[in-house]
Amino acid sequence: MQIFLDTANIDQIRQAAKLGIISGVTTNPSLVSKEGTADYEAVVKEICSIIPGPISVEVLVEGTQAMTQQAKLISSWAPNIVVKIPATSDGLEATSALAREKIKVNFTLCFSLNQALLGALAGATYVSLFVGRLDDAGHNGMEVVKDIVDVFAHYQLATQVIAASIRHPQHCVAAAKAGAHIATVPYKVLMQMIQHPLTDVGVTRFLGDWQRISKQ
Numbered sequence: 001m002q003i004f005l006d007t008a009n010i011d012q013i014r015q016a017a018k019l020g021i022i023s024g025v026t027t028n029p030s031l032v033s034k035e036g037t038a039d040y041e042a043v044v045k046e047i048c049s050i051i052p053g054p055i056s057v058e059v060l061v062e063g064t065q066a067m068t069q070q071a072k073l074i075s076s077w078a079p080n081i082v083v084k085i086p087a088t089s090d091g092l093e094a095t096s097a098l099a100r101e102k103i104k105v106n107f108t109l110c111f112s113l114n115q116a117l118l119g120a121l122a123g124a125t126y127v128s129l130f131v132g133r134l135d136d137a138g139h140n141g142m143e144v145v146k147d148i149v150d151v152f153a154h155y156q157l158a159t160q161v162i163a164a165s166i167r168h169p170q171h172c173v174a175a176a177k178a179g180a181h182i183a184t185v186p187y188k189v190l191m192q193m194i195q196h197p198l199t200d201v202g203v204t205r206f207l208g209d210w211q212r213i214s215k216q
Helices: 011-020 029-034 040-050 064-075 091-102 114-124 131-136 141-152 168-177 187-194 197-214
Strands: 002-006 020-028 053-058 082-086 105-109 125-132 160-164 182-185
Touching: 002 011, 002 187, 011 020, 011 040, 011 187, 020 131, 020 182, 029 040, 029 114, 040 053, 053 105, 064 082, 064 091, 082 091, 091 114, 105 114, 105 197, 114 125, 114 141, 125 131, 125 141, 131 141, 131 168, 141 160, 141 168, 168 182, 182 187
Parallel strands: 002 020, 002 182, 020 053, 053 082, 082 105, 105 125, 125 160, 160 182
Antiparallel strands: none
16 A cells, blocks of 8 residues: 655655655645645645655636646646546546546545546546545445445456545554555654554663663
8 A cells, every 4th residue: 555645735745755655645725725825836846846656736626627627737737746636527527538638637525436436437547535524424434445445446447546534543554454555644644653652662672771781
């Protein structure tokens, strides 16, 4: 399973890139607005220069024609951009049109197997299932992820499944067990994934033992 970083914070992306385990980045207008900038293009281009893998960037308009036109513009900003298109009927039509022109699409805001399947059939490179929001609504988000993965495998669909709206490290464990191709995680969750109190205790003990031996 690959790990994407879900953020538009440049400092976080630079720091995560140093770890050598980030394969891509997902952004959205809400994440960009948190950074206090209205220059969407500049932020996206900087992210693309830091991470060579796929960078998912969301369209900011509605309607098939408007989404398709803006998606083409966004995809021209950098060669590693994937355009995020919402899982609506207009979005489905836009995804089909973009796929025919070899523009990669992340079919986003999916909450069901039906939506994910249609996105895959339309030619989306990725479908993003929002696990945390499904959990909030009383559903089991990871069960939906597993269903999507199983169906895609059965029909040999090339579209990759992204477990999105990740809230905590256990979500990442569940995503891996469910067979998700990718989990896109906030920086805080990424840092929590590497932490374990027994590791801290072990490091302290090893260093302490070595210091005692070296003083003899």
